Amino acid sequence: MLLSSSIPFFVALSGFLSTASAVPTAGTCTEMRLFKEWRDMEKQDQLGYISAVQCLMNLPPKDPSRPDPKSRFDEFQATHIYLTDRVHSVGHFLPWHRHLGTLYGNALHDECGYKGPIADSFWDWTRDADRTDVPLKDSPIFDPVYGFGGDGVPGTYTPPRDPLGGNMGFGPQGCIADGPFKDRLSNLGPGRLATKHCIVRGIQDFWRNTVLSSIVKKVLESKTYEDFRIIVDSFVTGPIHGGGHGIVGGEMLNIYSAGADPLFYLHHANLDRVWWKWQEADKSNRLYAMSGPTEQQGNVQVTLDFVMDFPALGPNVTVRDVMDSRAYPGCFVYDY
Numbered sequence: 634m635l636l637s638s639s640i641p642f643f644v645a646l647s648g649f650l651s652t653a654s655a656v657p658t659a660g661t662c663t664e665m666r667l668f669k670e671w672r673d674m675e676k677q678d679q680l681g682y683i684s685a686v687q688c689l690m691n692l693p694p695k696d697p698s699r700p701d702p703k704s705r706f707d708e709f710q711a712t713h714i715y716l717t718d719r720v721h722s723v724g725h726f727l728p729w730h731r732h733l734g735t736l737y738g739n740a741l742h743d744e745c746g747y748k749g750p751i752a753d754s755f756w757d758w759t760r761d762a763d764r765t766d767v768p769l770k771d772s773p774i775f776d777p778v779y780g781f782g783g784d785g786v787p788g789t790y791t792p793p794r795d796p797l798g799g800n801m802g803f804g805p806q807g808c809i810a811d812g813p814f815k816d817r818l819s820n821l822g823p824g825r826l827a828t829k830h831c832i833v834r835g836i837q838d839f840w841r842n843t844v845l846s847s848i849v850k851k852v853l854e855s856k857t858y859e860d861f862r863i864i865v866d867s868f869v870t871g872p873i874h875g876g877g878h879g880i881v882g883g884e885m886l887n888i889y890s891a892g893a894d895p896l897f898y899l900h901h902a903n904l905d906r907v908w909w910k911w912q913e914a915d916k917s918n919r920l921y922a923m924s925g926p927t928e929q930q931g932n933v934q935v936t937l938d939f940v941m942d943f944p945a946l947g948p949n950v951t952v953r954d955v956m957d958s959r960a961y962p963g964c965f966v967y968d969y
């Protein structure tokens with residue numbers, strides 16, 4: 634692939650690392666994926682990425698034992714829904730979501746033939762939030778052609794009154810009115826329900842203050858992984874993670890079914906990027922730094938040997954397997 638030939642150094646390095654460390658998941662990187670910020674991508678790559686997502690939404694699911702997911706795209710959302718309570722507010726919150734992103738990118742590539750030079754993308758919300766003179770809804774990420782469509786139309790969607798439906802955000806929200814996913818009907822959500830409904834958004838500028846670059850800078854000053862992960866793992870009230878979900882609003886504010894919106898993956902890639910930058914800043918101490926409970930409110934600490942599962946998506950991996958993004962099965966770096 635184009636990328637691997639342009640940065641052979643990373644390929645060589647990651648090949649070395651994955652043979653040198655005794656990771657249970659055998660494999661070496663055959664290419665190094667480069668995550669680009671959405672607005673830094675070429676227009677043709679933005680369109681290629683969007684077509685690949687649409688392709689995933691039209692591919693049949695692989696695991697016939699689960700009745701509710703109706704597509705490969707749904708299967709990613711479903712696995713997140715079913716495992717939500719096991720992968721949030723725990724030590725492996727960041728590693729689990731990192732690998733979910735890797736598997737999603739693999740599916741875009743390998744199952745949907747997305748062979749552009751830019752393999753993956755993240756959404757650096759600080760670039761929108763810092764421009765306080767521009768409404769968030771004017772972000773290029775919400776472009777109707779070279780983006781994921783814009784805001785929801787207030788009043789066009791009423792969430793079911795069912796506790797399993799969970800929080801759909803607050804304030805004005807509704808079905809998205811334009812863009813490549815305008816007519817998309819989700820099969821899963823809200824929450825743990827399985828209902829057919831549109832992609833729901835409610836973009837609200839008051840979340841801006843939770844995703845400013847000054848906030849990210851502060852988060853990156855965390856001295857320990859424990860401090861770092863506690864800040865980024867908080868969902869609704871917290872900076873950056875919660876803030877990215879909050880900017881988009883609607884279903885993105887539902888901790889279970891947020892993956893209904895393809896923006897979920899670009900938001901989480903950026904959160905992962907913040908972790909990556911924290912790791913990169915002091916690799917000898919941070920690349921394999923891990924802590925936090927194995928389950929919500931649990932007393933047992935997650936170790937690098939902790940096994941994470943991804944039903945219908947891929948084989949189990951350990952936390953250690955995903956700590957170094959340059960090593961297999963990650964095989965990626967961020968553009969900046």
Ligand SMILES: *[C@@H]1O[C@H](CO)[C@@H](O)[C@H](O)[C@H]1NC(C)=O
Binds near residue numbers: 940941942949
């Ligand atoms: C994968 O991990 C899950 C959860 O730890 C476990 O229940 C399952 O048996 C594992 N599967 C394999 C094939 O090891």
Ligand SMILES: [Cu+2]
Binds near residue numbers: 713
């Ligand atoms: Cu999540």
